[in-house]
Amino acid sequence: MAGLLAASTSAADKRAAFRAGLESGHIQRLPGAFNPLVAKLIQEIGFEGVYVSGAVLSAELGLPDIGLTTLTEVSGRGHQIARVTDLPVLIDADTGFGEPMSAARTVTVLEDAGIAGCHLEDQVNPKRCGHLDGKAVVPADEMVRRLRAAVSARRDPNFVICARTDAAGIEGIDAAIERARAYAEAGADLIFTEALHTADDFEKFRTAVDTPLLANITEFGKSELLSAVTLDKIGYNAIIYPVSTLRLAMHAAEAGLREIHAEGTQSGLLDRMQHRSRLYELLQYERYNEFDSDIFNFTLGRNQ
Known part of the structure; x- marks a missing residue:
């Protein structure tokens, strides 16, 4: 009874599908799933992937999104969600849960959990929600070390390592672009620029960076609620709706x-x-x- 007790698609095939989707020329839409049942619904409706948000996982535990969750908690929920869906799952791995060696271990644990990819961010550890003010980022070379450690630990070359930069709201978009280029050079497969405001901001980033790009379109934040069609025309490769299902349900x-x-x-x-x-x-x-x-x-x- 394939696909009954667990997904019939292997983790390796889901990772290959995620890679192919990012390179397909069509935007990949990944709504957030706050539990495995929502992931099944996301698949049934016809989306291309599933996202697991760190902010949502924190909220489920009754905690703010300020770096209080652990790798065990995040990977455990990721595994529960990934095992029930044939879609690739992208998960929020915050800052990698520590120093570069911790980021490397995070990648191996998430691979073992059946996840298709994760994003690591350049905030100071512990982090805070990307749409809050008062964030701080580490120097770019420190984030480069974090990413190189993560890339070196990857065993499946199709596991997608996404680099998130929170620098746009702190140092400006030009500085964020420079960071994105450095992160791609360090081995990041996908770039996630947090808290861009307008379509022009997204277009500026797309023009300046060759690496596949992910857009975070979350409600009540700093970004316009641009449609998938608009972002697809701009040339973005993926879009996440991280908290939408939790907000609807709550x-x-x-x-x-x-x-x-x-x-x-x-x-x-x-x-x-x-x-x-x-x-x-x-x-x-x-x-x-x-x-x-x-x-x-x-x-x-x-x-x-």
């Missing part, structure tokens, strides 16, 4: 809980709930039933 959960608290019943909320039958469809209950029947519903012959 808004709905809060509204529903407030109504239950006020009314004492959920009866007025049924049209806003996923039906049991739809959940079962997404989980493939019917296939599990067939699998169970094939294994356990049998009779023994007389000579056995």
Whole structure:
């Protein structure tokens, strides 16, 4: 029963697909998944990949996004999500969880977790959310060492190492461009420039940098909510929607809980709930039933 208990596509094939997608000339859309069930939905709807956000993982744990999560927590959730989807999974690895040697270990652990790629950022460790003010970045040569360590530890050459720079809002776009070029020279396969503001900013970066580029289009941040079509025309290779599904879910959960608290019943909320039958469809209950029947519903012959 391929693809039932886990994805039928191997980690190696998912990494190859991610590489091919980045080189395809068509933008790869990666919504954030805050749990494995959301990843299954992302695949069913037809997106090209799945993103796992560090900010979302922190929020799920009831923590701010200021570098409090650990490699174990991040890789564990990444593994849970990657194992249920045939899509490549890109994960937020913050600053690599320490010094360059830690970044190298991070890559090996994420490879073992079945992830297709990760991004490492040039913020000072511990980091903070990329759309907050008051960020600080390390010197470019320190980030280069971080990236070289990560690249050297990679065993699958198709594992995508993305370099994120937070320098645009601190040192300016020109400085961020220079950093991006240095990071590509150090071996980064993909460049993620955080908190660009306008389409012109994205175009300026695309014109100046040859490496594949990723755009972070997150709500309530510093960037315009540019469409995938617009970014595709500019020439971007990938787009992430990191927190969208969590924000949608939490808004709905809060509204529903407030109504239950006020009314004492959920009866007025049924049209806003996923039906049991739809959940079962997404989980493939019917296939599990067939699998169970094939294994356990049998009779023994007389000579056995």
